[in-house]
Amino acid sequence: MTDGDQRVQVFVASRNAKKIAEMQRLLEQHVPDIQVLGLDDVAPYDEPAETEPTFEGNALIKVRAGVAATGLPSIADDSGLCVDALNGMPGVLSARWAGTAKDDAANNDLLLQQLEDVPDERRGAHFTCAVAFGYPVGAGGISEHVVHGEMRGRVIRELRGDGGFGYDVLFVADDTVAGGDCHTSAELDPDAKDAISHRGKALRAIAPVVADVLTGL
Template sequence: MSGAPGGAGPRLVLATHNQGKLRELRELLRGHVPGLDVEAQVVDAAAVGGPDVVEDGVTFGENSLLKARAVAAATGLVAVADDSGLSVDVLGGAPGIFSARWAGRHGDDRANLELLLAQLADVRDEHRGAAFVCAAALVVPANQGDAAREHVEYGELKGTLLREPRGEGGFGYDPILRPDGLDRSCAELTREEKNAISHRGQAFRALLPAIVEALS
């Protein structure tokens, strides 16, 4: 375990600068670790001076571990990271690990979305299958002679790509993926609805027992 039990300082670092992801992790953890103040003790990398990490892995799992390892090593705290993206059937799994920079500039959600829609403009509805995929990694740093521990879990949300964005919620490609069995895009779901079915929610829920053990 890293960080002082019950103390006010950070105990868990999410290796991201994305406030949406941080909010989701806090909501997932709320009430699961006795004495854990999720607002004060579950923080992002910027809050503890975490390093910028080159995501040069070739899979979601590799990239999530790269980020978690780097933050755990730099801060001495338990670190969690995820790498996620959109896998489009007719593109052979692309954008995949390049989802956040599909249009060339990292994090330009609007440009990424517009480029993808343009590339798929002539694809018939029955061939517009896609899935959000997430790998979530936990790294517990070495402590008092104990070796570092690592754990990775995965989640997937399958659906169909719409022809134009719908909804104001979420981020990334949420406005154009309609999950299987629903008539709304991910961006039209409430936060609770999205967390219940999302690829990231699935991966982090699978990782939750390992996180709880690391913080207990």
């Protein structure tokens, strides 16, 4: 569970460097000596298809595969943007809304096209995130925990900002408007985004569980 520097290791089933950095930043507030490893830091394994109709289901698919492949306590999340005017879509299809490839630019372009005629007052949306944490127990067993986080806001009409990833460049959270600005998630500094984001809320909820488990291993 630890490397040569005695850091506690946890595996995150992702290759998204920004997402891994975000999880490292949030989790180390509770486990200062934690080292978050991504898919590129472990031996390759067959990644399961995200076939479940819910964020929780897909997060659990990924975390079970991670524990089985690495033997490490593992975290996986599934998150997406749910747009009111699109009946909650893209939802679990957010990462591949414009096709099978995880192409942020194509996804954002398609979403803007679909909402082109939707008036500003009907462009409400929310980001949602399910974070699953699993770790080996007994002979081949696994203990699992799942938490959720949500960030409400709206989809704007142009791309703004160069931080974050995915639909961050199109999304203005209600919390930023209430605070007196209209920054997109991609325009927020990391600490400000972590404080209000769906993933930040979910990770803050799961972090004490992770800390309790890791300190006891």
